[in-house]
Amino acid sequence: MGLKEDLESKPPCHPRACAIQDCLGKNNYNESKCSHLIDALYECCNAFYQKHGDNATTASCPKASLLRLKMKQREDERN
Secondary structure (H helix, E strand, C coil), X not given: CCHHHHHHCCCCCHHHHHHHHHHHHHCCCCHHHHHHHHHHHHHHHXXXXXXXXXXXXXXXXXXXXXXXXXXXXXXXXXX
């Protein structure tokens, strides 16, 4: 699915959150093997907050302020 479809899922971004859980289960909970899926979830969550505002909620995403912190930390780790 693409970003648009994942944003429209119930709850929003749920397919991406499930993909992370599936990946972690298949990889003995080694987060580094699933980092691309974490980035994809954060991309979806960021788009969700841009569309609905920072006070919106979905079970699949951290709060907007925590999401931005996590995205910055992941970016800093890459550099």
